[in-house]
Amino acid sequence: MEENKLIVLSAPHFKSPLTTKKIMFTVILALIPAAAASVVFFGIKALLHILISVVAAVATEFVVQKLLKKKINITDGSAILTGLLMGMNLPAGAPLWIGAVGSIFAIAVVKEAFGGLGQNFMNPALAARAMLLAAWPSQMVSWVTPIDAIATATPLAIAKAGVPDTATLPLLWDMFIGFVGGSLGETSALALMIGGIYLIYKEIIDYRIPLSFLGTVFVLATIFGVDGINSGLFHLLGGGVMLGAIFMATDYVTSPSTAKGRWIYGIGCGLITILIRFWGGYPEGVSFAILLMNICAPLIENYTLPTKFGKVAKVK
Amino acid sequence: MKNKYLKTLTDGVVTENPLFRLVLGTCPALAVSSAVANGFWMGLMVIFVLTFSNMLISALRNFIPDKIRIPCYIVIIATFVTIVDLLMAAYMHEMHKTLGIFIPLIVVNCIILARAESFASKNSILHSAVDGIGMGLGFMAALMIVATFREVLGNGTFFNIRVLPAGFPVAKVMVEAPGAFITLGLVLGLINLITARSKTA
C-alpha cells in the first residue's frame, strides 16, 4: 500500500476540466475565423500586424514578469489573446510598429502594472487602442479597402460625414461578409458571429453581455436612425460592435461577475456606443463605450450583488 | 549653521521633494508639465510666491493669532500670487496666457500652505526663505522632469527646440490629459523604485 503517496486535497475532489488556459485558447480559437477573414481581405499586411502585436505582447509579458521576479506564465494564453485583439483592432493602413507599441502599453501599463492576469480594471487591448488613437490619430484611421487597399473611410464614417447617400454607403451584405474598410478584425460580422456562437455554445462567455449590448445598439439605432441608412442592422454590422460585444466587452476581468450586473453593463455599452456614433466626436464609439463601462463595472457589480438564498423576513 | 540651511535646501529638492515625495501640488504639475518651458515658468512663480510668503509668514509668526492663522496665510499667499500674476501678465504675456487659470490657482497649491503651516510658522525668516527656495526648486525640477518626457515624446521638442527628427511620429497623447496622468504615475513609480533600491543598497 503506497499510503504516503495519497494526495489529500480539500473538497471537491472532482473539478471541472475547464482551466484558465483552456478558456484563453478557446477564445483565441474563436477569433481565428475573423483573423483569417482579415488576412483574406487585407492581405499579408493584416497577418504582419497581428503577428507583430502578438509577439510584442508575449515578449512584454515575459520581460515584465522577469523584471518583477514573478512567475513567468506567458503560456497561459492571456498575453497572446491581448496581442491578437490588439492586432485585430488596427487599421490595415497603419504603420507596422504601431501594434507593437500598443501591445507593449497594453501589457506593461494596463495589465502588469496592476498586478497582471485578472487584476487590471480595463481591457488591455482596448485601452491600448484608445491610447493609440489619442496618440496617433491620423495613423489610427488609415483605413483601406479590402483586396485593392485603396484609402477609404469606414461605413460608419461615411454615414456620419453628412447626409447619408445610399450610393456611397456599402451594401449591408458586404458589411456582413466583411468586404468594407475598418479595423482588421472587425469588418467580417459573419466570422465574428461564428466565433461568438462557438464561445456561447462552449459556455465560455455569458450570452447576457453580447445580447444586451447588440440589442441596445440595434434598438437605439432603429429608433434614431435616418431612412433605413443609419438603420439598426447597419449599426450592428458596421464598425466594431460585433468584435466588441463578443470578444471585448465579455472580458471577464473587466466586466461585472453578477448576472444582473452583466445586463446593465451590456446595455450601458450599447447606450454609449450609440451616443458617440450618433452625436459624438468620433464615428465609432465601441472602444470608448466598453472602456467607460469597464470603469463603471466595479460599481455596477457592487450594486447588483445577488440576493442570497433565504433572504426573506425571518420566521419567528 | 551653514549645514542646517544646506540640509533644508536639499530636503526641499531631493528628500522631501514636494511633488515626488509628498505628492503635493498635483493639479499644476499635471496641467503645466506638457512643455518644459511651462514647467520652468510655473516653477519660477512658485519659488517666488513660496519664498516671499514663507518669509512674511515667518516674520509675522508671533503676531498672527493662532485661531485665524489659516485665513491670514491665505491672504498673504494670495497677495503674492496676485503680484506674480500681474507681473507675468505685463512681461510674459504669452506664457501668462498659456498657464492661464493655473496662475491664480497657485493660491490653493497645497505646497505653499503646507510649508507655511509646517515650516514658516515655526522657523526664522532666513531659514524659511531657504526652505521656500528649496521647496520651490524641488517643485520646479520635478515639473521639468515630467515635462521633459511629455514634451519630447509628445511634441518632439525640448524647451521648444526640436530634438526628434521632423518625421518622427510623436505621440500627441503625451501632451494631453492621459499622458499627463500616466507619465506622472510612471515617474513617481520610478522614483519609488530608485529610492527603494538606494535604501537597500
Place this chain on the structure above:
Amino acid sequence: MKFISILLAGILINNFIFVRFLGICPFLGVSQKVETAVGMGVAVTFVMTVASGITWLIQHYVLDLFGIPYMQTVAFILVIAALVQFVEMVIQKTSPTLYQALGVYLPLITTNCAVLGVTVLNIQSDHNFFYAMVNGFAAALGFLLAITLMAGVREKLEFSNIPKSLQGFPMAFITAGLMAVAFYGFQGLFKDFLVL
C-alpha cells in the same frame, strides 16, 4: 439648451478632473472608498454651486464696481474660505447627521482648486449669474462622477497585486490616466447642438 449644454460639458466633455486637471488633490486623496468619495463629492457640489453664485456677485458688484478686478484672487479665496466655514457651522447647527457625513470633508474643500478654479472660469467665460451657478454645479457633478468612479475602481484594485513601487499615488495616477483616455469618447459630443 444652454442649460443642458453647460451641464453636459461640465460632467462629461470638459470633466474637471480628466480634462482640466482641477481638484486632483481631493480626487486622489479621498477616493479609496466609494462611501467617502460620494460624501466628498456631495460636499464639493454644494460648495461649488454656492461659491459660484457668491463670487459672481462679488466680482460684479464689488470688484468691478470699485475698479479693483486685480483683487479677484484674494477676494475669491477669502469668500470660499469663509463660505466653507459658514457652511460647516450651518450644517453643524441644523443637521447633525449631515454634518457627520460631510463634516470631515468640508475643511478640505477650501484648498480644493476646483472651487477657486470654477469661480475664476465663470468670470472669464462671462457667464451670467444663473449660468455661473449652473456651471459650478455641472463642474461639481463632473467631479462627483469622477471621484465616485475612481473610488469604485480603487476598491477593486485593493485586491490587486500591484508592484510595490507603483502602489498608492503612482497607481492612482495611472488609473486616472486610463480613465481620462476613456473620457476621450465624450469629446465632441453634441458639438452641433451645444451652445457654449
Place this chain on the structure above:
Amino acid sequence: MRLRTFRGGIYPPAMKGTSQRPIVDLPAPAHVVIPMQQHVGTTCSPLVKVGDTVKIGQKIGQCTTFISAPIHASISGKVKSIGAVDVANGNKVLAITIENDFQNTLVEGIAPPPPLEELSPAEIAELVREAGIVGMGGAGFPTSVKLTPPADVKIDMIIINAVECEPYLTCDQMIIIEEVNYMISGIRAIMKALGLDHACIGIKINMEGAIDRLHEIILEEKGIDIVPLVPKYPQGEERQLIYAVTGKEVPSGALPQDIGIAVFNAATAWSIGHLLADGLPLTERVITVGGAVKEEGNYRIKVGTTVDQVIEMVGGYTDTPKSIIVGGPMTGFGLYHTNIPLTKQNNGVIVLTEEHVKEEEMTECIHCGQCVQVCPARIMPNRIAKLVKKADVDGLEKFNVLDCRDCAACAYVCPAKIPLLHYMKIGKNYVNEERAKNRA
C-alpha cells in the same frame, strides 16, 4: 410534469457505473473499529472495557445529552482496545476496536417492536433514538431529535431526500430498487412520529430503476408523493431540495423546521424500516465503493469496517490510487491513509486515480463569475476568497459567507483552480470567531 429545481448548481459527470449493481453483503471483517462519535453532537462514552465480550447490537457507547445517538457493536467478539483513532474528516476520535469471534451472536432481547399502529409518536422517537439512527446522507444529525421537534415548532411537511446528487454514489438508488418496502415503512413511521399523513420523496429523474420502482409502490401507498427533480448538483442539499419541492426558501440563519419542514435521508428512512422489522439497532449500512477498485458496487457493510478492509474485500485496486475519498467526491473527505473506520454517516468510498486527481496549477482569479453563477446560496465566492486573503471580517459578513453550505460547486467550476471551498470555510471561521469574541 415540469421538473423542479433551484437556481445555480452544476452538472458534474455522474460516474454512476454502479447504479444497477445489486447490493452485496460484505462478510464481517476480522475486527471493526467503532468510533464513539458517528453523529452531530456530543461524543459517547464507552460502556465496555478492554477484554469484555460484546454481541451484535449491544450498546457500547452511551451519551446522556439530547443531541446525540448511542452506538452499538456491529459484530460479536472481544473488545481489543479502546483509544483514539483517525476518522475520515481528519479528526482523532475515541474508538472501540472489537475482534470478531465469528459467532454472530445477537445481544439478548432483540425482538421486532410492536406494529406501527400500536406505537405512539413518542415511542417511535424513543425506538429510533435507542437504535442509534442518525442522518445517513452524510450529516449524521440524530434522527430522534428531528422526530421530536420543540413545542413551539409545528412540522407540516416531510420531505424524503432520495436525490443522491453526488457523482459515483448509488447506494440510495439501490436501496430503493431492492428494499423500497423498508424505506416506505420507515417513512410511515416518520409520518406517524410527526403526526402527519403526507410525505414527499424528492428524487432525480435520471435514477434509473428507482423512479419506476417508486412509482409502482406509491400507487398503493396513500399520502406519499414523488417529486421528480432535475439531476443537478447540489439538488440533494437540504435547502435546495426544500426549495425545489415547495418553492420556499429556508431563511438565512434559520433551520428547515422554522418553516415547518423536516427532511430525512432515504437511507435513514430505510434503516428505520429495518429497525421496525427486526428491532436490531443500526449496525449495518449500504455504501457505494467506486472508482479504481476491482469490483465496483453497492455493499452492505458492518459499521466500523475500515476502508482498507473494504477495498481488500472488493478485490483491491485496479490502478495506483491517487486519492481515496470517504463520502462523495464533491463534499467527501480525502484520506491520508486507509486505516479509517466507516461510520453510520459514510455513504461511499471512492478511489480516484491520476485521471481525476490532477494537481492543477492555480492561476489568479480571472473574475469569470462562474462561481457566482453556480452558487446555490447565491453568494459570491470570488469576492469572499479575496476578502479572506485580506482577513476582512466586516467584508465577509457583508458578503454573507455564513450562508455558504459547503457544496463545493464554486470550487468545482473555478477555471483558475482556486480552492474556493477552502477559502469559504476559513471565511466562516473568521466570522464565527469574531462573533464569539463580540459576545464574550
